Amino acid sequence: MAKEMLKGNVAIAEAALRAGLEAYFGYPITPQTELLEHLSKRMIELDRVFLQAESEVAAVNMVYGAASAGVRVMSSSSSPGVSLMQEGLSYIAGSEVPTVLVDIMRGGPGLGNILPSQGDYFQVTRSAGHGDYRPIVLAPASVQEAIDFTVMAFDLAEKYRHIVIVAADGQIGQMMEPAELPPMREVRKERPDWALTGAEGRDPNVITSIYLKGEEMEAFNLKIQEKLSEIRRSEPRWYEFQTEDLDMLVVGFGTAGRIAYTAVEMARERGMKVGLLRPQTLWPFPEERLSQLADEIESVLVVEMNAGQMLEDVRLAVGGQIPVGFYGRMGGVVPMPDEILEAIEGHYNRLTVRTVRT
Template sequence: MRNRILMNGNDAIGEGAIRAGCHAYFGYPITPQNELTAYMAQRMPECGRVFIQAESEVAAINMVYGAVVTGKRAMTSSSSPGISLKQEGLSYLAAAELPAVIVNVQRGGPGLGNIAPSQADYFQATKGGGHGDYRLIVLAPNSVQEMHDFTINAFALADRYRNPVMILTDGRLGQMMEPLALYKGPSPKSPPKPWSLTGARNRKPNHIRSLLLDVDALEERNLILQSKYKAILAELVGFDEYLTRDAQVLTIAYGSSARIAKGAVNQARARGIKAGLLRPITLWPFPRTRIRQLAEKVKGILVVEMSAGQMLEDVQLAVGDRCPVAFEGRMGGAVPEESDILATLRHINKSTRKGTRS
């Protein structure tokens, strides 16, 4: 057993970033992610690295842009309304193929909403969010340990694909404390970055740009981005399965919803229902192939989210008419109840499997 310490999720992300070799952090206060900014305010200068409390979320994401064009690792964090403000910057980062890490500790929305945990930014995170055809790699941790570990991986993935990576979590995971085994290894190896701006010494000047006035040139650029996204779809899909081998009813949930769903699955099993859980770890790329496979053999699927049903649409796209898809969701910072999930699982279990696939 590794030595463990007690830490909250926000701090765990901060310490993960430091151990991943994050050279610069730029943030702006917003609840429920403030612990992270405060943690970085303390730790980054201690490590001789850059911390700035920016004048806005907009400035913060653009400081990240400036930091990563130099080839250094950089991160910003915020919560839902602040992430909306960062969308322009994310589009520019994606367009210029710059590696950066963005943390969204989601809260209730829309608008100013509230500061309770939510998962209603799924569309924004996984479908682009800003203008133009682009994608973020989106990681969804569901424990303090994963907050820490995924952050380290996020920096590696950002560098590997030259793409912004978002850690999509929520106020509950950010605030709660759990035992954490700190990462002790070396920070992920940084690939050579011959494109970075360091001064044109003994080489031709480098330019970081996304303006391509020529239609053909911009389409060509888009095709390059799309081929990269295709590679990510093929290489990066991550998910976790729990009791799915013999499952007849399948729950699909991510992040903190998955913790509640897991409890409901355990209760269902105790009642003799063959329930299982699939937890997407990468929300983009989404594990649609695996979900399609499981849809072939289960009676039905239940999607659990803290939203009106956003990931639900991706599940429906993957499943098609292979099996019925039910939804259990709460909004505005409310949390799905284990008992409600259990009731729906029982209901699905009672239904007879239609069709011939088995």
């Protein structure tokens, strides 16, 4: 298929319906609204379900219901709206029903503003609701990745019966780039055998997140943990640039990672041995690869559009082997390549003794 000029939000919406999205429930919020707007038109054209709920709380519970019926379903929102969904997400995780949520992140905390931010890293990677679990989190850095990760999100959600969050900052949602959409998939006709489809002629299925006995709850917890371990082993994804012949690594995701790419190019032109690791999955975090690279380099610089959230995962992966620096902008301010370059230079020059590796 030929490339089209697509806005991130619209591209995600179109990719979702081409991936066989059957039902969408959501509530408008900038900078994500074009996603909902596009689906409000296209889902009706295709005779599928689009519903603008009365709130994010209602939307997430409608998603829970549809997912329990084995329907391919999603919602989307932006940071404060995702906060409102936390309870529902936890119930969904506790019920193991496949769900896709798109979070087009904006400045916070509180009502904050509508500008691009990565301040939801904790919110989406740590649990997205109460209880012991972590959603799978995909972080696109371009419109093409936004499309590809949206399609992948449905596949992963169904493979693991789990929540998959596509977390992009407002700039990815708002920007236009040439990108290729996937072909239209057939909408799935059959329902999974666990789904609530009416129990006529079979034993009833039960979908619940309540286990009153400690041992039963724990057994279920262990089952989720086993699933998460499998995801941790199989699903980390990342992008690398200039990671050969390396003294220092820059780690950044989404828009920050993309701008860091330009800063790394500039640093290389100035003779600094700098490379980039851009996590494409925020959970599972590509900790193994980062740990490998940490053995070979002298320091890491983390670049984010927040106060340093992924920084914690980088520190955990690096395990205190080498210094980890941080450069971040907040409040919806997008860092420019030259300021990241300056941070790279500052951090790089602090490595006073550059050891010759044998």
